[in-house]
Amino acid sequence: MSSLNLDDFTDLIERPDGGIRRDAEARRERQIVPPGSLGRLDELGEWLAAAQSAVPVRPVERPRVVLFAGDHGVAGLGVSARAAGSAGELVREVLEGGRPVSVLARRLGVPVRIVDMALDCDPEAFPADVVRHRVRRGSGRIDIEDALTLDEAEAAFRAGVAVADEEADSGTDLVVLGDVSVGGTTVAGVLVAALCGVDASVVTGRGGLAIDDLAWMRKCAAIRDALRRARPVLGDQLQLLATVGGADFAAMTGFLLQSAVRKLPVVLDGVVTAACALVGQRIAFRAPDWWLAAHDSGEPGQAKALDRMALEPLLSHGVTVGEGTGGLLALPLVQAAAALAAELPEKPKESEEAPQAEEAQGSQEPGAPEAPGAPAER
Ligand SMILES: O=C(O)c1ccc[n+]([C@@H]2O[C@H](COP(=O)([O-])O)[C@@H](O)[C@H]2O)c1
Numbered sequence: 001m002s003s004l005n006l007d008d009f010t011d012l013i014e015r016p017d018g019g020i021r022r023d024a025e026a027r028r029e030r031q032i033v034p035p036g037s038l039g040r041l042d043e044l045g046e047w048l049a050a051a052q053s054a055v056p057v058r059p060v061e062r063p064r065v066v067l068f069a070g071d072h073g074v075a076g077l078g079v080s081a082r083a084a085g086s087a088g089e090l091v092r093e094v095l096e097g098g099r100p101v102s103v104l105a106r107r108l109g110v111p112v113r114i115v116d117m118a119l120d121c122d123p124e125a126f127p128a129d130v131v132r133h134r135v136r137r138g139s140g141r142i143d144i145e146d147a148l149t150l151d152e153a154e155a156a157f158r159a160g161v162a163v164a165d166e167e168a169d170s171g172t173d174l175v176v177l178g179d180v181s182v183g184g185t186t187v188a189g190v191l192v193a194a195l196c197g198v199d200a201s202v203v204t205g206r207g208g209l210a211i212d213d214l215a216w217m218r219k220c221a222a223i224r225d226a227l228r229r230a231r232p233v234l235g236d237q238l239q240l241l242a243t244v245g246g247a248d249f250a251a252m253t254g255f256l257l258q259s260a261v262r263k264l265p266v267v268l269d270g271v272v273t274a275a276c277a278l279v280g281q282r283i284a285f286r287a288p289d290w291w292l293a294a295h296d297s298g299e300p301g302q303a304k305a306l307d308r309m310a311l312e313p314l315l316s317h318g319v320t321v322g323e324g325t326g327g328l329l330a331l332p333l334v335q336a337a338a339a340l341a342a343e344l345p346e347k348p349k350e351s352e353e354a355p356q357a358e359e360a361q362g363s364q365e366p367g368a369p370e371a372p373g374a375p376a377e378r
Pocket residue numbers: 075079080081082179180181182183184185186206207208209269270271272297298299302320321322323324
């Protein structure tokens with residue numbers, strides 16, 4: 001296996017096509033309702049057109065939810081309202097169709113793919129395609145030990161790259177990225193605080209099932225301790241993911257970067273995907289152009305990370321369950337934006353010329369030639 005050079009991503013990732021974006025804006029100006037009157041759907045349609053390199057923008061027809069799953073040793077500290085090592089149960093429920101993301105995905109007709117990177121359960125419990133990429137059973141307790149060895153971090157990152165390639169190769173045209181990770185909001189808080197240079201208290205939220213004040217204090221202390229371990233390795237993102245991340249985080253970072261290489265737009269869900277995106281931005285500064293922040297999940301670390309990437313969440317509806325749920329709720333808006341950009345009719349030529357004729361009239365002597373409505377040219 002050749003050694004992984006993260007710097008390569010800087011060159012491999014291009015910006016979405018600026019010329020196409022201007023074409024999309026120009027097309028939008030010709031449509032029957034004024035640009036801006038569709039609010040954020042206007043910029044959303046133009047962003048998607050640029051990402052696809054297509055005007056008119058194509059409909060999003062083959063979206064997919066991709067969830068990376070893992071347990072985190074730090075959950076054993078009582079920083080999560082879920083039992084340490086219980087992410088596998090959530091994965092089983094997602095697969096059985098009983099989680100919120102399963103319900104919405106069914107309703108929207110979107111397939112859900114789950115990738116087990118480090119669940120702390122018997123791998124036999126799941127289909128082979130779910131566990132294929134697992135690098136270990138649970139990631140380490142990051143307040144006192146590394147989450148992963150450097151080799152494991154590299155294997156996990158490569159798995160994420162491979163999954164992005166599989167999705168791009170199979171014709172997926174948009175990914176909603178999410179996580180199933182008990183203890184994940186603590187890990188995400190560490191990465192965001194480390195990369196933004198803020199204290200633990202700034203990024204410590206209440207997690208998946210809201211924790212009480214005592215648990216919040218334990219979470220804050222765990223983030224503070226892990227931050228001490230993160231600081232010496234801040235300049236090396238793979239080492240950072242090995243030290244205070246986890247296998248699911250390393251995989252999502254690889255997934256996000258390779259999706260940008262492949263020009264596959266990705267909708268981010270909550271604080272975990274935002275933290276991975278932030279690590280990805282450190283590796284390749286153009287990459288966030290390919291990502292859309294679906295919603296504000298309320299975790300303070302998410303807001304901090306999105307702000308750093310200049311990504312503005314589309315929705316704010318208080319969805320904190322994770323698992324891609326908030327991200328999936330943004331999909332109908334993306335599809336609406338694409339449909340409006342492609343299908344709203346253009347203004348008829350006449351009404352396009354009328355304002356010009358009026359302007360010309362105002363600045364000219366009365367009796368100037370060309371009555372309104374007269375053909376300006378032939
Ligand atoms: O999306 C978020 O920002 C978010 C906020 C709180 C919780 N979650 C989900 O809840 C799980 C982790 O919660 P916790 O409290 O164990 O760190 C994980 O599956 C996340 O996707 C997600």
